[in-house]
Amino acid sequence: MRKGLLFILILMFSVVLAACGTNENEEGSSENSGSDNAADSKWSxxxxxxxxxxxxxxxxxxxxxxxxxxxxxxxxxxxxxxxxxxxxxxxxxxxxxxxxxxxxxxxxxxxxxxxxxxxxxxxxxxxxxxxxxxKYSYSTMIVRESNLSGIETLEDLEGKKHGGGATTVFAQIAEHFGAETKTYGNVANDVYLRDVANGRTDFIINDYYLQSLALEALPEIPVQLHPDLRFHPTESxxxxxxxxxxxxxxxxxxxxxxxxxxxxxxxxxxxFGGQDASKKPEADIREIEGLDL
The missing domain is CATH 3.40.190.10 (Periplasmic binding protein-like II)
Incomplete structure (x- = not known):
């Protein structure tokens, strides 16, 4: 409201201001100062x-x-x-x-x-x-060891059950390809992995580095990274x-x-087991089209 009124006043008195030699930069400086104060407030x-x-x-x-x-x-x-x-x-x-x-x-x-x-x-x-x-990475998925949860391509996700958080990008990807997301509270990785192994869910989409190390930490659970699917390059x-x-x-x-x-x-x-995730990976990674993230 205040800025709108100022704009009208400037239009009405522009000739007078010019005649009096008023510097327009003073008003601009005042507005910039307000913007700067807002930007600085959190840091302060x-x-x-x-x-x-x-x-x-x-x-x-x-x-x-x-x-x-x-x-x-x-x-x-x-x-x-x-x-x-x-x-x-x-x-x-x-x-x-x-x-x-x-x-x-x-x-x-x-x-x-x-x-x-x-x-x-x-x-x-x-x-x-x-x-x-x-951190730079890409997405992959954890599936059952026995049959890769019946998933060969991303298009095979239709009708499958995905385990993850409701508001994550990974859930958006899963649902984009027709999967349903089973959501969790703040639970540890083994809960997610065991649900894939026992068939409560079919797959988990997540970050490559996180998933590979989670599997190393829990080798007794019969799940694995999908060997062929690398998609959605990411920056954290x-x-x-x-x-x-x-x-x-x-x-x-x-x-x-x-x-x-x-x-x-x-x-x-x-x-990350000796891997440098602070640099962009060089793997061939599929971009997902038609998904607004």
Missing amino acids: EVQEAGELVVGTSGTLFPTSYYPENSDKLTGYDVEVMREVAKRLDLELSFEEYGVDGLLSAITSGRIDMVINDMEITESRKKEFAFSEPY AIVMPKEAATLKEKVDETLNEMKEDGTLTDLSKEF
């Missing part, structure tokens, strides 16, 4: 608190999880976030949510940001700000409020430093 809030409050699941091996017999949260994403906070000279605390509750926790203001292998998508970018990517980033431009700038600068000095590579190799 974080600085005043001296702490970043970050949402993660705590159940996603090897990015955000508790090692067996340990009560210390760790994982690739967790350690990336710890290093970012350290370099920004901020304390760090994690709040744990189910996958479907992470983004809403940003919207409600309960947390400052999310790190949980969260993929950058066009639809999410309409509501949230994303950092520079700290830290998610922040849409208006948090200054906070995003600080985080981006830090992540770029960590790329340049090899920290991201070292952390990736530590948690």
Whole structure:
């Protein structure tokens, strides 16, 4: 409303203003200042608190999880976030949510940001700000060892049951090809895998690195990665409020430093079995057409 009134007043008095020699840049400067203040407010809030409050699941091996017999949260994403906070000279605390509750926790203001292998998508970018990517990958799927769950191509997903979170990109892909998604709360990987093995679900679409390592950790469950299906190249980033431009700038600068000095590579190799997920993969990966993500 205020901007609309200002616009009308400028039109009405443009000749007078010009005659008086008023500099139009003063008004523009005022509006830019308001925009800058909005961009800086989240960063100022974080600085005043001296702490970043970050949402993660705590159940996603090897990015955000508790090692067996340990009560210390760790994982690739967790350690990336710890290093970012350290370099920004901020304390760090994690709040744990189910996958479907992470983004809403940003919207409600309960947390400052999310790190949980969260993929950058066009639809999410309409509501949230994303950092520079700290991980590159692609999607694949876990199926039964006995018969690959009857799946040879993505088109064979029609009528099958997919296990995953309702709001994930992976559920969108599954449903795009005609599958039904069985949703879960904040449960560990073995629950998902056993449901595929016993036929409650048929497949799980997820990140290649996460799935390959989950299978290594649970070799007794008779499931496997599909040998032929690689699709949907992905970039994972830290998610922040849409208006948090200054906070995003600080985080981006830090992540770029960590790329340049090899920290991201070292952390990736530590948690992804020697593989460097901080760089784009060179595999032949199918792009999915007709799906607006």
